[in-house]
Amino acid sequence: MTERQHQLATVRGGNASGPERLCAVTRQSLDPKDLLRFVLGPDGAIVPDLDRKLPGRGVWVGCDRGLVEKAVRNHTFAKSLKTGVKAPADLADRIDALMVKRLSGTLSLANKAGLVIAGFDRVFAALEKGSVAAILHGMDAAADGRSKIDRKFKAIQGSRGLEARIVDVLTIAQMSLAIGRGSVVHAALTPGGLSDRFLEEAERLTRYRSPATETATIFSEAQSEG
Template identity: 40%
Template sequence: MSRDDAREDTTVRRCLASGERAEKETLVRFVLAPDGRVVPDLAERLPGRGAWVSAWREAVDQVVANGLFARGFKTRALADADLGDTVERLLATRVMDTLSLARRAGEAVTGYEKCRAMLARGDAVLLHARDGSMDGLKKLAGVAGEQAIRLFDSTELGAPFGRGEAVHVALTPGGLADRIKTECSRLAGFRSLAVGGKEGR
């Protein structure tokens, strides 16, 4: 096996819904709890056999409706009908937890002027509240290029900063920003607005 083949073997998995192989960062891993219930393993750290599904609500719903988890785990598997909602909630929590880390590390700011200044300095990442002003989004998105992400309400964005709400959040380039972009890409499959303010599935 070549080095490239070995790398692909560790970073690529087959989606239980489509049967197609894809990068792990575009999929969601599920495992079986001791009671036989299917649970998401977003950090990919839980023990046991994993089943992978594309990070789209429709894919998760399809696997649940057609009982495909039993095929993936090769045993009886109990999956809640609202499993897609659970994945969405957990992904959103992971983004907010990472945003809190970025704030404490001085890598995330909120407020129009602070965000504009950070975006003007380089390839920063912009998060804009779904219920925020489109005028403000257009002005900042012009500075951020294609990095504007609209997946959260202002109350969600405000929480990591100890505020009731926040409309604009900017992050400096780096590991935490990359982690947030990856998780937001997965979350976009479960929420109605995606990167750049475009409608998701």
Template identity: 40%
Template sequence: METSAARPHPTLAAASRERRDIVSGEVMEEARLIRFVTGPDGQAVPDLARKLPGRGMWVAADRASVTAAAKKGLFARAAKAKVAAPPDLADQVEALLRVRLLSGLGLARRAGDLTSGFEKVSSAISSGKAAWLIEATDGAADGRRKIMALARKASPAPGVVGVFGAAELGLALGLENVIHTAFLAGRAAERWAEDVRRLAGFSPLLPEDWREEPVEAKREP
């Protein structure tokens, strides 16, 4: 079963930050959108942190919407100016989201919001402290099945992310051979989850062959 990421309940502040998707015309919360600005070279530039200067152009956080915006010239229409968009813009967004997620894991480890290793992660899941289980895509299947079975039985069940290899996780965390990691529940995990949900619009959160090992991957904030 494919992993899905639960949509957070919007606070009053979040609900007030709504933008119109230039593809569908639908008004959405910013957390469900990708902001773009026009770069110095006239190219549409993804602004995942929503901090770059310039007029924002907002697109739903999914591959089809970003591809449509690039292909149909919708950035230029929204900006009322000449704006080019490369055909691989959706791939660029996916790559940037992956970088943000890895960076977020590194920050979480330094802040004490992350734990790694089979025993420590199992304990965090069993105690209900794990908001997210991050599994290396190239880890041993036996260990993965055991820890995901534990996650399936937990209450609340952690979300599950399986998009990074052990080397990527190790580099981000400053550790070696990182296979099992848990992001502990809290504000940092909620912020990290926003990018997880956006990434889910561009790439599956679990490898195809893991989907035969069903696990509840929703985490209500």
């Protein structure tokens, strides 16, 4: 296992969220938090049920873009539901967009609750105070600004035996829109329920875009580098 794979596995750790379900593509039994649920909508269309609460018989697919694309190609939904339903060809893109919308909405709520610190200087100052639960970077942010913040955050968290949670799944434009100010490249979350919810949603989007065999973009570290 590579270091990045270990990082993603660490993020996925935690209590099980319920009885296992069978992935319709791989036929593996997994915890619901590692799966996406789909139901047949009133209009006969396949509907992603990200909250896993919609009524009706569910079809479960691993939280992996490639598996969703395979389910569409192989008509997995029609076979599982025993109907002639045809999933839209862009279903994988629609799910990604839904996840981004949910994540951005949660970030907006966290900001309104006073849990978001935006801007390089303000984030760096917050690190000095030790009140940061996670660091956020625009996924298109320059590496030099990111590395300076990350090194300090990892060192601080490592000295305390705490995880250094760093997220870069939203673009600068998406972060800026959610926070309601121009050009938010770097931000930080302070501890709180909405921060925890944001991190859970970010981890799911990361998992969807980056299977365990690829690079993770949200990770946990208990010790500083070096």
